[in-house]
Amino acid sequence: MLFHLGFIFLEFDQIIHGIDLAQVTGMNDTCKDVSNPCTHLGFIEHGIFGDGAPWIWERIPKLLEKTGGSGLKITEVIDWTHAKQNLKKALDSLPKKKAKKADFGHFKELLFEGNISAIVKEVKTIFKMRSSSNIMKKLKSYFVSNETRMQYKDTQDMKLPIGSGVIKSAIRRVVNLRLKSPGSFWKLDFAEIMLYLRAQLLYGRWQCLKNNWDKSLVNEFKALALNTAL
Numbered sequence: 001m002l003f004h005l006g007f008i009f010l011e012f013d014q015i016i017h018g019i020d021l022a023q024v025t026g027m028n029d030t031c032k033d034v035s036n037p038c039t040h041l042g043f044i045e046h047g048i049f050g051d052g053a054p055w056i057w058e059r060i061p062k063l064l065e066k067t068g069g070s071g072l073k074i075t076e077v078i079d080w081t082h083a084k085q086n087l088k089k090a091l092d093s094l095p096k097k098k099a100k101k102a103d104f105g106h107f108k109e110l111l112f113e114g115n116i117s118a119i120v121k122e123v124k125t126i127f128k129m130r131s132s133s134n135i136m137k138k139l140k141s142y143f144v145s146n147e148t149r150m151q152y153k154d155t156q157d158m159k160l161p162i163g164s165g166v167i168k169s170a171i172r173r174v175v176n177l178r179l180k181s182p183g184s185f186w187k188l189d190f191a192e193i194m195l196y197l198r199a200q201l202l203y204g205r206w207q208c209l210k211n212n213w214d215k216s217l218v219n220e221f222k223a224l225a226l227n228t229a230l
Contacts, residue, residue, distance in 0.1 A: 047075050049164040051082040052142045057149075078149045080112075080163040087111055087119075090138045098127045114151035116143045174199050 046069065050056045057076065064070050091102045110119050120139050123129055129136050143150065152162045178198050179191055186194070200209045 046072050047077060047160055049077050049079050049161075049167065052078055052086065052146050054145075057146075075155065075158075075160055076149045077152075077155060077160075077162060078146050080152055081165075083111060083143075083150055083152075084108060086138075086142055090135050090142075093135045093138065094127060094129075102127070111143075111150065112152045114147070114153060116147045116150060120144065174202060 048060060060074075060076065061070075064072070064074070087107060088104060091104060091107065092099055094102060107119055107122075110116075110122075116139075120136075120143070123135060123139060124131075127135075155162050175195060179186060179195065197209075200206050
């Protein structure tokens, strides 16, 4: 099974290991089949992106434990586009007259700043909404519960991505353009090898890979010569 793991993003002056959980189906299989790319590739930051579905984030500790990444520095982010879409849906759920007065641009700025409490307070006071209303329930269940994952300004200031667009783009350019050619068929082992080699080449790590291979081959030949001499 191929996962969106091991893609290296260089757009943000740091090496970032990205897992787009919004694109992964079957988290149990993910936890079981992924080996431990997090601990072996020397990444500086590890970003985990997904939507607001509770089941995704509840299983992150298990995923990290399985991959040997329990002690790593992890930044969890609700995809910015998902957050904006859900904010728009929440405001649209207001009564028609109140919905027309809602300034989406203003609330989007609050969302980008991670000021979820201000969004909740303004919706409740300005639009006179009860705690039992649909919009207040939506704000509580989706935004308040994910407040720490919606600190977009702080995340961007850290030169980390705030969405999974880079990952989706890598899926198309690194995987699809090479492995999904018309009429091509792959055995799983060969596909994974080709995917790894293509990722190394496209992200400028080919020489590093070659140097490691050369060193490994030299060591193997030395060991073979030594055994032969004995």
